[in-house]
Amino acid sequence: MSVTPTASPSRPADPTQAADLEAVRRAISTTARPAPASPLSSVLTFSWRAMLKIKHVPEQLLDVTITPVMFVLMFTYLFGGAVAGSTAAYLDYILPGILVMSVLFTTVYSGVGLNTDLTRGVVDRFRSLPIWRSAPLLGPMLGDSVRYVLAGVVIIVLGVALGYRPEAGIGGVVAALALVVVFSFGLSWVFTTLGLLMRTPMAVMNAGFMALFPLTFLSNVFVDPATLPAPLEAFVDVNPISILATAARGLMEGTAVGGDIAVVLAVALGLTLVFLPITTHLYRRG
Amino acid sequence: MASQAHLAIEATGLVKRFGETSAVDGVDLAVHPGTVYGVLGPNGAGKTTTIRMLATLIRPDEGTARVLGHDVVTEAAAVRASVSLTGQLASVDEDLTGRENLILLGRLLGLKRQDAKNRATELLEAFGLSEASGRLVKHFSGGMRRRLDIAASIVVTPQLMFLDEPTTGLDPRSRNQVWEIVRALVAEGTTILLCTQYLEEADQLAGRIAVIDHGRVIAEGTPSQLKASVGSGSLHVRLMNPEQRPEAERLLEHALGTVVLEADPAALSATCAGGDDATLALSRLSSSGVRVADFSLGQPTLDEVFLALTGHPADAPDDGSTSLQEEHAV
Numbered sequence: 001m002s003v004t005p006t007a008s009p010s011r012p013a014d015p016t017q018a019a020d021l022e023a024v025r026r027a028i029s030t031t032a033r034p035a036p037a038s039p040l041s042s043v044l045t046f047s048w049r050a051m052l053k054i055k056h057v058p059e060q061l062l063d064v065t066i067t068p069v070m071f072v073l074m075f076t077y078l079f080g081g082a083v084a085g086s087t088a089a090y091l092d093y094i095l096p097g098i099l100v101m102s103v104l105f106t107t108v109y110s111g112v113g114l115n116t117d118l119t120r121g122v123v124d125r126f127r128s129l130p131i132w133r134s135a136p137l138l139g140p141m142l143g144d145s146v147r148y149v150l151a152g153v154v155i156i157v158l159g160v161a162l163g164y165r166p167e168a169g170i171g172g173v174v175a176a177l178a179l180v181v182v183f184s185f186g187l188s189w190v191f192t193t194l195g196l197l198m199r200t201p202m203a204v205m206n207a208g209f210m211a212l213f214p215l216t217f218l219s220n221v222f223v224d225p226a227t228l229p230a231p232l233e234a235f236v237d238v239n240p241i242s243i244l245a246t247a248a249r250g251l252m253e254g255t256a257v258g259g260d261i262a263v264v265l266a267v268a269l270g271l272t273l274v275f276l277p278i279t280t281h282l283y284r285r286g
Numbered sequence: 287m288a289s290q291a292h293l294a295i296e297a298t299g300l301v302k303r304f305g306e307t308s309a310v311d312g313v314d315l316a317v318h319p320g321t322v323y324g325v326l327g328p329n330g331a332g333k334t335t336t337i338r339m340l341a342t343l344i345r346p347d348e349g350t351a352r353v354l355g356h357d358v359v360t361e362a363a364a365v366r367a368s369v370s371l372t373g374q375l376a377s378v379d380e381d382l383t384g385r386e387n388l389i390l391l392g393r394l395l396g397l398k399r400q401d402a403k404n405r406a407t408e409l410l411e412a413f414g415l416s417e418a419s420g421r422l423v424k425h426f427s428g429g430m431r432r433r434l435d436i437a438a439s440i441v442v443t444p445q446l447m448f449l450d451e452p453t454t455g456l457d458p459r460s461r462n463q464v465w466e467i468v469r470a471l472v473a474e475g476t477t478i479l480l481c482t483q484y485l486e487e488a489d490q491l492a493g494r495i496a497v498i499d500h501g502r503v504i505a506e507g508t509p510s511q512l513k514a515s516v517g518s519g520s521l522h523v524r525l526m527n528p529e530q531r532p533e534a535e536r537l538l539e540h541a542l543g544t545v546v547l548e549a550d551p552a553a554l555s556a557t558c559a560g561g562d563d564a565t566l567a568l569s570r571l572s573s574s575g576v577r578v579a580d581f582s583l584g585q586p587t588l589d590e591v592f593l594a595l596t597g598h599p600a601d602a603p604d605d606g607s608t609s610l611q612e613e614h615a616v
Contacts, residue, residue, distance in 0.1 A: 019433060019463055023412035024470045028440050034396035036367065045393040053381050056422060121375030125438070128341050130367040131394050285344075 039132035046139020054143055064109075064151040068102035072158050075222065083223060088163055095159040096176060096249040097221035100241065102151045103180045104187060104216065108208030110144050111191030114283075115201045127284065134280050137192060141185060148184050152177040168254035176251035179264060183244050186268030189275030196282035221245050240267045292355055294319040294446055294477040295340060299349035302335050302501075309335040311501035312349070317494075319445075322468070322478045324492030324509075326485060328592070332501035333481040334374055337448050340479065341371045354445055370439035374450040374481075377435055380424040384415050384434050387423060388441055395442040402441075409437040413467070429460025436467055446477040453487060465490055485591055489513070497595060505595050515594065519583055520546075521558040521567060526577040528552040534576045541567040546593060557594065558583065 037045065054061065075098065080090030114137075117123050126136050156164075156173055166173050191208050198204045218232070219241040225233045236242050244264050250256030295317035302310040310332040317323040325333050338344045340353055342362040350357065356364040371377060378387045385406050392402030410416045413433045423431060432452060439447055449468070453461040468491055472478060482488050488495045489509040497505040497512065505512060513519075521542065525534055528551040535554055539545045542556040542563060558564050564583050571578055 019414045019467050020412050021466055021470045023408070024467055025474050027409055027412045028443050028471050028474045028476060030443055033367075033442055034398075034401075037394055037396045041396075042394055045390060048393075049379070049382065049386075049390055052386055056381060056383075120380060121373040121377040122379045124338075124341075124343060124373040124375075125371060125377035125391075126394075127343055128366055128369070128371040129391075129394055130363055135394075 042131045042135035047142035050140045050143025107188040110188040111195030111204045114195035166252040176248040186271035192279045297351040301348035321493040324488030324495040327498035368445045370444035385419040391441045413437045522555040523581045524553045524579045
């Protein structure tokens with residue numbers, strides 16, 4: 001049987017930092033209970049948490065910066081000559097495409113992050129708090145958008161360094177990036193749903209990429225679909241990722257079609273309306 | 287505010303099924319305000335599932351529960367507004383620092399930014415964590431993590447705290463610190479529902495104890511009533527020669543009563559009312575030529591409590607995952 005030190009409340013704090021029981025009693029005797037945080041304030045607090053996580057482990061951003069750099073260099077120099085006749089010509093086509101692909105791939109991390117939370121006990125605490133149900137899910141969007149924007153900026157800067165000159169200038173580039181980010185918010189709810197259904201963060205990551213790889217390659221991100229067999233071309237033409245890539249190219253080149261942009265926004269809204277409630281329900285249910 | 291006339295927790299016939307298994311199979315609880323109520327049982331008995339229903343994390347399949355006068359299903363928001371939960375897995379964010387964890391919770395509970403910071407400083411000092419406050423929680427020791435967890439539960443003083451196995455996996459010194467903190471919280475009038483696998487812990491802290499097995503309450507009462515029903519203590523004996531254990535078992539059974547053979551082939555223990563009985567039993571062993579290497583007189587273990595109450599030992603799968611182990615029952 002272990003020796004129990006007698007708990008005298010006035011015992012001085014020992015140098016190895018024990019709890020000061022008198023102070024604990026003082027701390028709990030504070031009975032004033034503030035009004036619960038507003039929905040906006042809860043969302044912003046969860047955003048702050050997401051930013052702190054990036055601050056503490058900035059290396060996690062390497063993933064979203066190095067991969068796009070690799071893609072840009074590889075596709076431009078490896079396939080450019082074969083696909084478009086010259087690397088310069090292909091860069092004009094592929095850069096907006098890689099912007100779309102890289103940012104979309106980043107959405108998988110929303111699901112991975114949520115699943116990582118679930119494997120620990122902290123979610124139980126959040127779920128037992130008197131806060132707006134969707135706040136723990138909407139808050140991380142700020143951290144996510146940092147990743148999206150960072151990946152986008154890296155790609156665009158690299159493209160410009162390699163000779164890419166968007167016709168529509170900075171305004172067009174910003175508009176294209178904004179459109180991709182908005183679509184990514186919508187898509188990320190699919191992966192947060194997956195994140196709540198699957199057992200491990202790794203499984204979420206695998207499932208996410210397994211879905212995104214074919215969808216991205218079967219789009220017009222890499223090649224002009226006019227060369228494809230007819231059934232494949234038909235699929236590629238209606239693939240929302242194609243429409244997003246076309247709209248992003250259009251915005252950067254100043255030839256954007258309002259209809260494409262509307263479709264992209266509608267798909268993003270639709271995904272949010274379907275998957276945000278599912279995610280919220282699954283999160284609450286635990 | 288729960289008046290003294292009302293129970294802090296009143297649960298009737300709670301049932302929770304996972305697939306075919308009933309993790310909780312008709313639990314009734316009545317907890318008076320300002321007391322520590324212990325829920326004692328092995329892994330898989332349904333303790334965590336019960337706590338999760340009372341803390342509004344999962345809905346009961348049958349039965350009702352009122353916490354501080356509010357129904358856990360229909361008035362879940364009101365329950366959440368006045369309780370706090372310290373889960374079995376430490377309910378703090380490992381990827382943030384100790385200070386950030388407390389500020390985060392303060393902000394979510396509605397404190398203004400500066401108030402949340404001040405409260406974090408106050409709690410870090412009170413819980414002996416100010417030196418480590420800037421360190422990421424994943425680098426905390428188990429004891430520090432538990433203290434932070436409890437501090438996080440009182441960022442805004444709750445009327446009722448759920449503590450799920452607060453000392454599992456802690457070394458004795460850290461465990462004693464957690465016990466002292468719990469006593470300090472109770473001294474200020476907080477109601478605590480404490481789940482534990484350790485009879486000693488329930489005995490030390492709780493005013494009443496419910497023993498739970500296979501999702502049912504199999505005994506309820508004060509610690510002394512409970513111990514009286516299982517014998518107030520037990521005599522543990524380790525023999526010089528394991529081959530003499532059957533002989534020792536026969537002698538102890540005759541002198542004391544129920545005997546448990548331990549995992550160590552040379553060890554066994556028997557329920558024992560007091561020191562005199564133990565002395566008598568030991569002299570019987572010695573006069574019959576059974577040589578004793580060492581012995582100790584202690585409180586009954588959870589195993590012995592279960593053996594006395596149910597006739598079978600507590601099966602305790604050593605499984606860290608809450609959801610899986612809750613499905614294990616039966």
